[in-house]
Amino acid sequence: MTATAPPDRVAELAAAVTDSSTSPADLVAASTDRSGLIPAGVPDLVVRAVTVDDVVATVTHASRTATPVVTRGAGTGLSGGAVAGTGEIVLDVSGMNRILEVDPGNGTARVEPGVITADLDAAAAVHGLRYAPDPASAAISTIGGNIATNAGGLRCVKYGVTRDAVLALDVVLGDGRRLRTGRATAKGVTGYDLTGLFVGSEGTLGVVVEATVRLTPRPVGTQTVTAAFATVTDAADAVAALLRAGLTPSTLELLDHATLIAIDDAHGTSLGAAGGAFLLVQTDGVGAEREMELIRGILCRTATRVESAADDAEAEKLLQVRRLALPSIERLGRVLIEDIAVPRTRLSDAVDGIAEISDRTGVKIFTFAHAGDGNLHPIVVAGAGPTEPIPEPVQTAVGDVFALALRLGGTLTGEHGVGVLKRPWLSDELGDVGLGVQHSLKTVFDPAGILNPGKAI
Amino acid sequence: MTATAPPDRVAELAAAVTDSSTSPADLVAASTDRSGLIPAGVPDLVVRAVTVDDVVATVTHASRTATPVVTRGAGTGLSGGAVAGTGEIVLDVSGMNRILEVDPGNGTARVEPGVITADLDAAAAVHGLRYAPDPASAAISTIGGNIATNAGGLRCVKYGVTRDAVLALDVVLGDGRRLRTGRATAKGVTGYDLTGLFVGSEGTLGVVVEATVRLTPRPVGTQTVTAAFATVTDAADAVAALLRAGLTPSTLELLDHATLIAIDDAHGTSLGAAGGAFLLVQTDGVGAEREMELIRGILCRTATRVESAADDAEAEKLLQVRRLALPSIERLGRVLIEDIAVPRTRLSDAVDGIAEISDRTGVKIFTFAHAGDGNLHPIVVAGAGPTEPIPEPVQTAVGDVFALALRLGGTLTGEHGVGVLKRPWLSDELGDVGLGVQHSLKTVFDPAGILNPGKAI
Numbered sequence: 001m002t003a004t005a006p007p008d009r010v011a012e013l014a015a016a017v018t019d020s021s022t023s024p025a026d027l028v029a030a031s032t033d034r035s036g037l038i039p040a041g042v043p044d045l046v047v048r049a050v051t052v053d054d055v056v057a058t059v060t061h062a063s064r065t066a067t068p069v070v071t072r073g074a075g076t077g078l079s080g081g082a083v084a085g086t087g088e089i090v091l092d093v094s095g096m097n098r099i100l101e102v103d104p105g106n107g108t109a110r111v112e113p114g115v116i117t118a119d120l121d122a123a124a125a126v127h128g129l130r131y132a133p134d135p136a137s138a139a140i141s142t143i144g145g146n147i148a149t150n151a152g153g154l155r156c157v158k159y160g161v162t163r164d165a166v167l168a169l170d171v172v173l174g175d176g177r178r179l180r181t182g183r184a185t186a187k188g189v190t191g192y193d194l195t196g197l198f199v200g201s202e203g204t205l206g207v208v209v210e211a212t213v214r215l216t217p218r219p220v221g222t223q224t225v226t227a228a229f230a231t232v233t234d235a236a237d238a239v240a241a242l243l244r245a246g247l248t249p250s251t252l253e254l255l256d257h258a259t260l261i262a263i264d265d266a267h268g269t270s271l272g273a274a275g276g277a278f279l280l281v282q283t284d285g286v287g288a289e290r291e292m293e294l295i296r297g298i299l300c301r302t303a304t305r306v307e308s309a310a311d312d313a314e315a316e317k318l319l320q321v322r323r324l325a326l327p328s329i330e331r332l333g334r335v336l337i338e339d340i341a342v343p344r345t346r347l348s349d350a351v352d353g354i355a356e357i358s359d360r361t362g363v364k365i366f367t368f369a370h371a372g373d374g375n376l377h378p379i380v381v382a383g384a385g386p387t388e389p390i391p392e393p394v395q396t397a398v399g400d401v402f403a404l405a406l407r408l409g410g411t412l413t414g415e416h417g418v419g420v421l422k423r424p425w426l427s428d429e430l431g432d433v434g435l436g437v438q439h440s441l442k443t444v445f446d447p448a449g450i451l452n453p454g455k456a457i
Numbered sequence: 458m459t460a461t462a463p464p465d466r467v468a469e470l471a472a473a474v475t476d477s478s479t480s481p482a483d484l485v486a487a488s489t490d491r492s493g494l495i496p497a498g499v500p501d502l503v504v505r506a507v508t509v510d511d512v513v514a515t516v517t518h519a520s521r522t523a524t525p526v527v528t529r530g531a532g533t534g535l536s537g538g539a540v541a542g543t544g545e546i547v548l549d550v551s552g553m554n555r556i557l558e559v560d561p562g563n564g565t566a567r568v569e570p571g572v573i574t575a576d577l578d579a580a581a582a583v584h585g586l587r588y589a590p591d592p593a594s595a596a597i598s599t600i601g602g603n604i605a606t607n608a609g610g611l612r613c614v615k616y617g618v619t620r621d622a623v624l625a626l627d628v629v630l631g632d633g634r635r636l637r638t639g640r641a642t643a644k645g646v647t648g649y650d651l652t653g654l655f656v657g658s659e660g661t662l663g664v665v666v667e668a669t670v671r672l673t674p675r676p677v678g679t680q681t682v683t684a685a686f687a688t689v690t691d692a693a694d695a696v697a698a699l700l701r702a703g704l705t706p707s708t709l710e711l712l713d714h715a716t717l718i719a720i721d722d723a724h725g726t727s728l729g730a731a732g733g734a735f736l737l738v739q740t741d742g743v744g745a746e747r748e749m750e751l752i753r754g755i756l757c758r759t760a761t762r763v764e765s766a767a768d769d770a771e772a773e774k775l776l777q778v779r780r781l782a783l784p785s786i787e788r789l790g791r792v793l794i795e796d797i798a799v800p801r802t803r804l805s806d807a808v809d810g811i812a813e814i815s816d817r818t819g820v821k822i823f824t825f826a827h828a829g830d831g832n833l834h835p836i837v838v839a840g841a842g843p844t845e846p847i848p849e850p851v852q853t854a855v856g857d858v859f860a861l862a863l864r865l866g867g868t869l870t871g872e873h874g875v876g877v878l879k880r881p882w883l884s885d886e887l888g889d890v891g892l893g894v895q896h897s898l899k900t901v902f903d904p905a906g907i908l909n910p911g912k913a914i
Contacts, residue, residue, distance in 0.1 A: 105697060105802040128701070150646045161644060163653075164621075179890050185798040186830040187618060188868035189607045189657045190875055191887050191895050191914060196620075196653035200646045217703030240562060244585070246674030247743070286704070286751065287744020294743065341642040345562040373643040411645035418647055429647050433636050438648050440901040444894060457648060 003087055005044045009065055013089065016057040019048040030090040033077040036334060037420055038387055041086030043070065050095050052172070052209045058091050059207060060176040063448045070452055071203040073114060073142030077149060078337050079419025081202040081455050091207060093144055099123050100210065107215045108167065108184060113144025113208045117151075120213070129215040132159035135415070136326070144208050150200035152415030154322075157372030158250040158284075159216070161415065163199040170210035171198060174446025184212055197441075202417050202456035205445040219250065219284035223292035224315035227281070227303040228274035232256055234302045235277035236348035239371045242281075242298045243344070247291055251282035252372035256351050258358075259325050259366045259379075266328035271321065275304045277351075279371065280322050322368070326379065329366045334382040336394070338401055342410035344374040353404045354378050363397040375414035399425075418456050426457065460544055462501050466522055470546065473514040476505040487547040490534040493791060494877055495844055498543030500527065506550050509629070509666045515548050516664060517633040520905045527909055528660040530571060530599030534606060535794050536876025538659040538912050548664065550601055556580050557667070564672045565624065565641060570601025570665045577670070586672040589616035592872070593783070601665050607657035609872030611779075614829030615707040615741075616673070618872065620656040627667035628655060631903025641669055654898075659874050659913035662902040676707065676741035680749035681772035684738070684760040685731035689713055691759045692734035693805035696828045699738075699755045700801070704748055708739035709829035713808050715815075716782050716823045716836075723785035728778065732761045734808075736828065737779050779825070783836065786823045791839040793851070795858055799867035801831040810861040811835050820854040832871035856882075875913045883914065 014020045021027070027042040044067075047058045062069045070084035071091045084090045097114035104127035111120055117138040121131040134153035135141060141151070147169075152161045168182030182188070182195035198205055229235040235254055242249065255263075255278040260271040271278060279299070283291040292308075299306050309315035329335055342350045351367055354376070358365040364381040378401050383391050390398075402412055402425045412422045412429055427435050438457040443449070471477045478484070484499040501524075504515045519526045527541035528548045541547045554571035561584035568577055574595040578588045591610035592598060598608070604626075609618045625639030639645070639652035655662055686692040692711055699706065712720075712735040717728040728735060736756070740748040749765075756763050766772035786792055799807045808824055811833070815822040821838040835858050840848050847855075859869050859882045869879045869886055884892050895914040900906070 103800075103802075104701070106800045107700070108800075128703075150650075152644055156644065163650065173890075173894075177890050179894060180888060181891070183798075183868045183886075184800050184866050185832075185868050185871070186801065187609055187613065187798050187827075187832050187871040189872060190869050190879070190883065191891065192658055192662075192898055193607075193620065193650075193653045193656065194891075194894065196650045199650065201649055205649075217701065220703060243564070244561070244674065246585075246677060285744060286748045287742060291743045341640075341644050343560075343563045343565075343641050344643065345560075370644075375642075375644050409641050411640050411642050412647050414642070414644040415646060422647070426647065429640075431637060433630075433634050434638070434648065434651070437630075437636060437651065437901060441649055441898070444897040444901060 005067060005087060010045050013047070013058065013061045014045060016061060017047050017054045018050045021046045021048065030072060030092060031084050033075045033080060033082040035078050035080040035083065035419060035421055036336065036382070036386065037080040037083050039083045039085030043084040043088045043090045046090045046092055048095050049091060049093050055091065055093070055172045055207050055209055056176050058089065059172050059174060062089060062450045063175050066448060067450060068453050069450050071207050073145035074140055076137045076141040077145060077419060078416045079413070079421050081148065081417050081419035083420060093207065094142060096209065102127060104129060106184065108212055109215055110210060110212050111143050112210060113142060115143045117141055117143055117146055124215045125218060128218055130218045131165065131213060132216050133162045133165050143211055147199050147208055147211060148202050149417035150415065152370065152375065154251045154253060154370065156370060157252050158248050163196055165214045166195055166199050166211055167214055168212035169195055169198050169208050171206035171208055173206045174448055174451045179206065182212070200417065202419065203452040204442055204456045205451065221288040222282055222284040223288045224309040224318050225281045225292060225296060225299070226307045226318045226321065227279045227299040228305040229277045229279065229303055230275050232277040232351040233348040235279050236371065238279065238299055238302055239347065240345065242295050243372060245294065245298065247295055249281050249295065249372060250284045251280060252370070253280040253322050254369040254371035255322065255325055256367040259329065259368050262328040262332070262366055263321065263324045266331055267324060278321065280318065325368050329379045332364065332381050334384060334386055336380040336382055336398060338378040338380060338398065339413045339416040340378065340401060340405035340410055341373065341375040341414035342405060342408040346408040346410065347371060347374055349408055350376055350404065354401060357397050357400045357404065361393045361397040363394050365397065373414065420455055462522070462524060462544060467502050470502060470504070470515065470518045473518060474504050474511045475507045478503045478505065487529060487549060488541050490532045490537060490539040492535050492537040492540065492876060492878055493793065493839070493843065494537040494540050496540045496542030500541040500545045500547045503547045503549055505552050506548060507552050512548065512550070512629045512664050512666055513633050515546065516629050516631060519546060519907045520632050523905060524907060525910050526907050528664050530602035531597055533594045533598040534602060534876060535873045536870070536878050538605065538874050538876035540877060550664065551599060553666065559584060561586060563641065565669055566672055567667060567669050568600050569667060570599060572600045574598055574600055574603055581672045582675060585675055587675045588622065588670060589673050590619045590622050600668055604656050604665055604668060605659050606874035607872065609827065609832065611708045611710060611827065613827060614709050615705050620653055622671045623652055623656050623668055624671055625669035626652055626655050626665050628663035628665055630663045631905055631908045636663065639669070657874065659876065660909040661899055661913045662908065678745040679739055679741040680745045681766040681775050682738045682749060682753060682756065683764050683775045683778065684736045684756040685762040686734045686736065686760055687732050689734040689808040690805040692736050693828065695736065695756055695759055696804065697801065699752050700829060702751065702755065704752055706738050706752065706829060707741045708737060710737040710779050711826040711828040712779065712782055713824040716786065716825050719785040719823055720778065720781050723788055724781060735778065737775065782825050786836045789821065789838050791841060791843055793837040793839055793855060795835040795837060795855065796870045796873040797835065797858060797862035797867055798830065798832040798871035799862060799865040803865040803867065804828060804831055807833055807861065807865055811858060814854050814857045814861065818850045818854040820851050822854065830871065877912055
């Protein structure tokens with residue numbers, strides 16, 4: 001970690017921007033995200049950007065003084081991508097939160113990075129449109145943060161991830177240059193795909209100051225069904241069967257037995273008694289009813305119980321099970337929210353492998369998954385207070401989960417990003433050439449290496 | 458253009474690879490694509506790669522001797538991306554055409570770059586699957602070429618472009634290093650999105666030696682309808698209305714009046730009499746019938762005539778109109794196939810603007826479009842033989858079409874790539890910073906600048 005910058009240098013930057021703070025409370029608040037990671041010390045300054053000029057001034061100053069800049073939205077990240085310590089400057093863009101335009105004719109919107117994801121969706125709803133990506137954090141996270149991590153969510157299986165929803169970006173590069181990427185059209189191949197490169201780059205290539213995103217019609221006729229299965233393998237087989245049949249559920253969520261028991265313990269339900277795995281399935285669109293009929297046919301072959309929602313109120317009740325999963329586990333103490341993805345045929349192997357790791361290490365792990373994408377969230381109970389170090393067996397278990405993902409042909413992170421937490425395993429996934437290329441790429445956009453150093457790659 | 462390489466240097470490379478040729482006929486055949494562009498001279502050597510080792514040997518030799526390498530698949534490109542002249546080596550990968558694996562459970566396939574796109578689709582069909590991107594050239598173009606240009610097609614409006622179908626690549630970089638990008642999982646955010654960067658890079662960043670692509674279930678229940686409209690504006694408004702209604706046609710093609718007349722002249726039909734514009738619409742999936750019912754309702758509001766196909770044979774007849782468009786125009790002489798895209802609300806402005814350019818310059822231009830994507834193909838009659846220079850008024854008209862696209866907030870190329878032909882207009886679209894970044898990016902992957910120099914960026 002760098003040493004604290006000289007006070008006059010910090011003051012110089014503070015004088016160049018609209019708003020900033022060096023109050024200890026503000027610095028502490030700006031030093032962490034929701035990864036549980038505790039940085040060494042606190043940052044030197046928090047810049048609260050309101051305009052693009054604030055961003056340019058911050059980056060330019062940082063570039064000249066070789067000061068690391070950690071860009072930050074709502075701080076809801078789960079991988080430590082927005083953690084900042086001594087000698088670093090935090091560039092908080094949550095105040096750049098204007099929805100600049102909603103263009104219903106073209107199904108697009110232009111937004112600043114600090115716009116809360118749910119607020120964009122609400123603005124789209126006025127026109128019968130929707131911002132499709134729906135990370136669980138949508139009510140509290142920002143579009144800029146979603147772009148930084150290529151955030152996913154429950155609807156990805158039908159509607160894609162954040163990268164699929166971003167058409168164009170306006171970015172301030174590490175040397176203060178402004179770069180526009182992409183275009184407002186649905187298709188285009190002029191130049192390399194820089195937009196896709198910035199999505200998921202976790203603040204290491206530039207600071208997004210505006211995004212043009214795709215809006216799609218709000219879906220009609222949503223159907224909701226839940227099913228219980230004796231085993232995860234049965235549930236995973238049902239998932240595979242309905243995807244093979246060409247059906248396109250908009251939600252396809254799996255909960256493992258440990259998670260069901262945690263919900264039962266917290267809420268007095270008896271989900272665990274119905275079977276070892278639980279699926280939540282939704283369909284939408286013109287063919288939703290017929291599609292759900294076909295899906296029910298597949299589920300009923302092996303499920304121990306299938307429940308359909310007759311109306312919105314009943315659908316809410318069925319959705320509630322999925323929503324209760326994480327809070328029910330969080331009652332048990334501090335958790336580490338992991339995010340591996342595997343080829344979808346390896347879904348039950350992954351769940352079984354995680355259960356084996358839990359048994360072997362004695363560490364409690366609960367797994368739910370965006371089953372259609374093979375994206376699992378193993379929730380590891382840390383067995384330590386919020387500021388205590390993670391115990392050895394828990395570290396072992398987490399490492400084993402990552403190794404399992406790679407062994408099954410999968411990835412360290414499906415939608416949360418690498419941040420700091422997953423960096424030790426990066427070269428296992430990317431290989432030496434891959435990781436080397438990534439570092440060389442960064443220097444094109446950030447020659448001085450000031451943008452979120454030590455994160456993502 | 459570089460001078461011819463010394464014969465011993467050419468012989469040295471020839472000795473290092475499985476197969477190559479310096480026969481004048483082979484060199485001429487390997488010097489052009491379907492852009493109509495005539496390079497200065499012919500390349501020094503055509504390497505016919507059969508193995509990855511052939512690719513590595515070629516690139517390594519070229520890197521050491523600073524020789525430009527033009528990678529080539531089937532040579533069906535329309536922008537001059539595969540054109541090669543004196544002093545250049547052609548790396549023909551069309552012989553690397555094995556389908557290495559079809560994994561129906563995960564809906565993926567691993568293929569070599571020279572696989573014909575339609576052959577991959579046929580291999581997928583055995584398992585009830587499909588390779589979704591469908592460029593008009595699918596029967597003759599290769600997956601590698603499709604990846605190089607981020608090829609599109611008729612189904613993009615529902616199923617996306619080539620970039621959406623590519624999960625992972627195995628690439629030989631400009632210095633001979635092997636790079637694996639992406640992963641076999643549906644989601645993943647480990648490292649920057651290098652896969653998306655290579656798709657559309659027109660052979661300037663590396664040579665793709667293997668691709669992992671996504672396969673999707675073959676659609677069921679396809680419905681086909683055509684509609685005639687008095688004006689392009691009416692047709693474009695109908696397109697906008699049905700997309701706004703949340704309907705998801707799998708095909709949504711527009712033909713302008715000039716194109717209809719060209720078909721009539723060639724085939725004795727009377728399409729032009731029914732109106733000034735023609736739409737072809739298809740739906741597929743579980744809701745296809747209901748969806749087409751709703752689409753018909755929208756079309757019928759303003760169409761002068763709507764025809765539905767009752768069975769596959771009738772559907773074929775309706776599809777035939779779209780298929781006849783280009784051949785009917787090509788009867789009139791050599792054509793330049795352009796490929797602009799605009800925001801979809803500007804579709805009729807684009808068609809009107811093109812008609813105005815045609816009137817003003819006296820150059821015949823026919824337009825058909827992937828209407829749902831705002832991607833237009835203005836077909837410009839060149840008024841010159843295949844090896845003659847393009848007349849001044851035609852050059853003016855083409856330049857005006859590009860300027861029109863940019864003025865309407867669009868792009869120079871939706872799905873064909875920049876190649877050589879569109880490079881003069883690149884900085885108008887990308888800006889100086891954008892173009893500068895693109896050039897810097899190239900050096901990361903191709904330090905010696907040997908891969909398809911003078912193309913794409």
